[in-house]
Amino acid sequence: MKAVRSAVALAALAIAPSLLAQGSTADEIAKYRAALQDGNPAELWEGRGEALWKQQRGPKNVSLERCDLGLGAGVVKGAYAQLPRYFADADRVMDLETRLVWCMVTLQGYSEADAKKNPFGNGNDRKSDLEALTAYITSESRGVKMNVPMRHAKEAEAYRVGEKLFYFRGGTHDFACATCHSEEGKRIRLQDLPNLTTAEGAQKAYTTWPAYRVSQGELRTFEWRLYDCFRQQRFPELVFGSDAAIALTMFLARNANGAPFDAPAIKR
């Protein structure tokens, strides 16, 4: 009993500063985020992804090391900073995840359905190879300046379509991407919302995905970010690697040009 009493007394002491003003809430959240930077479990995905990239797999039993991510066959360093982009062999603008599926199909001989059957992992029993590969490849662009090209007509078209979709309001709640992401200094609950219509906002947001989400204990890619935004927008389900996903990625990645890429990150 004595131990309990002393614990209660201690609790009263510790709780004294608990009526926190808003300013200090933001400060403390900033401290929380800073404390997480040291030791990002995303590294576990990066390690697995690198092994997957180099491992001979699939019906053709070859590695992905000859996959062309836009900078030539097998070039990983800096590739993500120049994606999405137009690929002549596929005659399509592709983001990283779509390109990985392409390489798994054309090089390793997987069916397209097999290659993209598990885009977003869930726990130990359903680890996603695509998330791990994405973690590895994006980590190889850390510190590289975003430089998404807009030379090909289809790249320009994807950008314009992406912009259009950004402002598309629909669903039960009339939400668009722009509802939450077109003003400065706003937040939802305590989460700061980037203004994705400015270069600064797009840079800050885009260069910090993929991210290890502590709320889920999973590494999440930019495709997942879009997928889950639309879920919360009360839209139907965004199809992985779809035109809308790639167009929106193009819009945001291009807007982030000029900023050094800095992911995989760690986020709430």
Next chain:
Amino acid sequence: MDEMRRRLIQSGGGMTLLGLLLAAGWIKPEEAQAQAQTWNKAAFDTHSLSDTMKALGGGDPAQSKDIVFFQTPEIAENGAVVPIGVTSNIPKTESIAILIEKNPNLLAAVFDIPTGTETSISTRVKMAQSSNVYALVKADGKYYVAAKDIKVTLGGCGG
């Protein structure tokens, strides 16, 4: 580590962790003997600080200003991952434990600290709700404690 040894280690089902380390040559036999490899189920099953203390075989812990939290925020954005750093400046510190008052089970972790290792550890714990977090230090056979109140906020959207 060569592949053969890795496979040997991986196939070590049924062995204790120390047996495993011994087999791998990572730990000396005398070390293995010194390390009684246990998991204190009774202590991890407790629901109050006094019960935890009983299970650990200790008495009423004394409050101590020589136990310091570092890199430990007052507000955690998400209770699934709360960084906790504890340094004990108490001489002859043998172990540092982290307890969370309002978790279903109080005891989160116990770190046994041999001589030569700094009496400071940093890890991450889950918190079911806003709660006091206790750092419990055993030093020279006696227990000392410090507390910190940590708030856990809600998430952003519908979850």
Next chain:
Amino acid sequence: MRSYARLGLLVVTAIVGGGCATALDESETAAKAAAALKASFRPAGQAGVDRLEQDETQRVCSLAAGKAPPKDVAAMIEQANLATIRYPADGKLLGDWKNGERIAQEGRGKQFSDDPKGPVGANCYACHQLSKGELSFGTIGPSLYQYGKLRGNSVDVQRYTFGKIYNSEAFAACTNMPRFGHKGILSEQQIKDVAALLLDPASPVNQ
């Protein structure tokens, strides 16, 4: 609802500037975007692809692309939405603020991942400060702390508050706020409860 078929063009010309080449480019992009949408979403849970079919308000406000629509367009949007508001038949505009608080905290409802039989909230705190006690609030909308204390509790204020929750577009064209009653997100009783949260003198909002 009064049709405003011409409004789309009106908004585009007002915002894009109206050059022929731009308008053509714009309509081509719009067609590509529509095709991309159609090809990129599939039904999941309670969310069918019909949710991508825009009503007039959604269509016009999408064209405004984050900017304020022209004044005459805004007036037409507000008028059309005002006509949709169904005030309670019993004349009682306020419910139970305690239920209102639960509804204001509840973030679930209408997502494809939500149980269709599960709770549907308004998630007011996501965008608004309401009470001093809840630190976790958003700032997309204005602070509503002391909403009732500042405005009083007259029938006019009650009607405005109920109506604003029911269909926000009736009072501010192209607002970010959902139309909780008009789009069937909240029931009449739930809207009354949220209105009570804002106006009841005993509610934490007014402390």
Next chain:
Amino acid sequence: MADPMKIRATTLGDSTEVKVLMSHEMESGQRKDAQGQTIPAWFIQNVIVTWNGRTVLSAQWGTAVSKNPFLSFKFKGGAKGDRIAISWMDNRGDKRSDETVIA
């Protein structure tokens, strides 16, 4: 089979800092699945860190340690090239051992 740990061991003058990330669910035993069934607890119970065969830290963990655990500490001594080995065992008896050299 669990994924490899990520271990960093760095000399800082007369001491060595060890940081490790482990791949583990650390299922609390408190959560329920979609069918309302409790998901059984599954968590690392014991961790041992050795430096050239000598134990520099051992730990007992409960279910409250976060998923994909992180641990950081320092010990006196250690030189570039020395071996740091870390092992864990969970409540199902699964084990994982990895090692690195001090950088």
